Amino acid sequence: SLHTVTTMPTARRPGCPFDPPAELIDARRHGPISRYTFPGGKPGWLITGYDLARSVLADSRFSSRRELMLHPYIDTTGMEVHPAPPGEFVLMDEPQHGRYRKPLAGKFTARRMRLLTERVEQITADHLDAMEKAGPPADLVTAFAAPIPAIMICELLGVPYQDRGSFQKQATSFHSGETSDEDQIAAYTAIQDYLAELVAAKRANPTDDVLSDLTDSDLTDEELRGIGLVLLVAGLDTTANMLALGTFALLRNPAQLAALRADPELADQAVDELLRYLSVAKTFMRTALEDVELGGQTIEAGTAVIVSYSTANRDPERFADPHVLDLRRKADGHLAFGHGIHHCLGHQLARVEMRVAFPALVNRFPTLRLAVPAEEVGLRPETADIYGVKSLPVTWDV
Numbered sequence: 157s158l159h160t161v162t163t164m165p166t167a168r169r170p171g172c173p174f175d176p177p178a179e180l181i182d183a184r185r186h187g188p189i190s191r192y193t194f195p196g197g198k199p200g201w202l203i204t205g206y207d208l209a210r211s212v213l214a215d216s217r218f219s220s221r222r223e224l225m226l227h228p229y230i231d232t233t234g235m236e237v238h239p240a241p242p243g244e245f246v247l248m249d250e251p252q253h254g255r256y257r258k259p260l261a262g263k264f265t266a267r268r269m270r271l272l273t274e275r276v277e278q279i280t281a282d283h284l285d286a287m288e289k290a291g292p293p294a295d296l297v298t299a300f301a302a303p304i305p306a307i308m309i310c311e312l313l314g315v316p317y318q319d320r321g322s323f324q325k326q327a328t329s330f331h332s333g334e335t336s337d338e339d340q341i342a343a344y345t346a347i348q349d350y351l352a353e354l355v356a357a358k359r360a361n362p363t364d365d366v367l368s369d370l371t372d373s374d375l376t377d378e379e380l381r382g383i384g385l386v387l388l389v390a391g392l393d394t395t396a397n398m399l400a401l402g403t404f405a406l407l408r409n410p411a412q413l414a415a416l417r418a419d420p421e422l423a424d425q426a427v428d429e430l431l432r433y434l435s436v437a438k439t440f441m442r443t444a445l446e447d448v449e450l451g452g453q454t455i456e457a458g459t460a461v462i463v464s465y466s467t468a469n470r471d472p473e474r475f476a477d478p479h480v481l482d483l484r485r486k487a488d489g490h491l492a493f494g495h496g497i498h499h500c501l502g503h504q505l506a507r508v509e510m511r512v513a514f515p516a517l518v519n520r521f522p523t524l525r526l527a528v529p530a531e532e533v534g535l536r537p538e539t540a541d542i543y544g545v546k547s548l549p550v551t552w553d554v
């Protein structure tokens with residue numbers, strides 16, 4: 157019989173900070189698709205299996221349009237849901253999505269990202285120097301995991317050096333799942349205003365960055381602002397949490413950490429395995445545009461589907477011993493960057509950052525360890541869009 161999940165789990169099992177919530181793993185055990193009841197009672201679906209998740213993401217009958225996606229919540233919040241603002245293409249379908257993605261895609265090629273490697277190496281070394289100089293203990297989030305992706309996004313967007321402090325502060329405060337609604341709206345508005353100014357400045361005076369490049373296209377200022385916002389929202393918190401949670405996972409798996417230290421060649425594979433194992437971008441929603449047969453069920457037109465990337469990445473039919481972190485496994489094919497037309501645009505950049513940062517960190521501090529008991533590491537609430545640690549106190553021998 158068909159398994160039903162009535163509410164999205166709000167917590168993970170104590171002592172298992174890296175595993176998806178037990179209810180979702182349990183749902184996968186019953187089958188790759190479950191019934192799900194949205195708040196307010198609207199029926200929907202929950203996809204926990206790898207193959208079905210992948211097929212939904214590759215199927216244009218499933219929409220990412222914001223006004224459809226949030227449909228089930230209208231009843232409970234009374235909020236009117238509008239189409240995504242111009243430029244925010246992650247919440248659009250074709251052809252609108254492609255109109256934005258196409259001109260951008262050329263800026264994120266593997267070649268261009270390799271050129272950024274040197275820059276990432278420099279920034280990483282600078283932050284490790286600063287940590288070493290200040291001495292132990294340190295919060296790895298503020299000292300290392302948050303600033304590296306923030307600086308890379310600033311360089312990509314061409315944010316001038318003197319604006320970076322305030323920019324980074326605002327950008328991080330609307331993510332954590334903990335900031336109050338008012339503060340979140342205030343931070344969001346401030347970032348919007350800043351990006352509008354930035355776009356105007358790039359038009360008047362182009363520099364060598366993605367935003368300036370795009371002023372050559374037929375995109376409006378409003379659209380460019382939307383694109384800037386998407387890059388920021390998608391590229392900062394995700395990578396920062398991968399770096400911090402990934403370090404936590406390595407510290408809890410000393411044999412894996414030792415393997416990474418011993419073998420620099422392992423870095424590429426290690427990054428993909430950490431992405432699979434941690435799946436910090438846990439779930440996304442899609443809405444059926446027509447009736448779709450899926451896993452023996454009919455998803456009716458207009459019905460929303462929650463796709464659980466984290467359990468798809470722990471599907472035992474796709475990955476052997478899925479709950480084990482094994483840096484030597486072939487984890488490619490994981491869904492941590494999504495799949496289909498919305499597959500992460502910044503995956504090359506994110507990969508470069510992780511490939512450089514993890515080995516550099518663990519080699520600079522051979523005695524790196526948690527400065528508090530593992531149970532005391534503050535985790536983000538399950539309700540946060542992106543999973544991770546709030547802070548990661550670490551120490552080392554000097």
Ligand code: HEM
Pocket residue numbers: 220245246247257309312386387390391392394395398436437440465491492493494495497498499500501502503505506
């Ligand atoms: C889309 C994950 C880093 C830019 C996505 C999606 C996922 C994801 C799962 C698909 C969303 C969906 O299915 O609707 C991640 C993770 C990252 C990361 C885990 C870090 C480890 C970045 C970076 C950038 C970026 C560094 C940019 C600088 C984007 C953009 C999209 C996207 C623009 C939307 C693509 C589209 O709709 O066509 N990301 N991302 N991401 N990501 Fe990333």
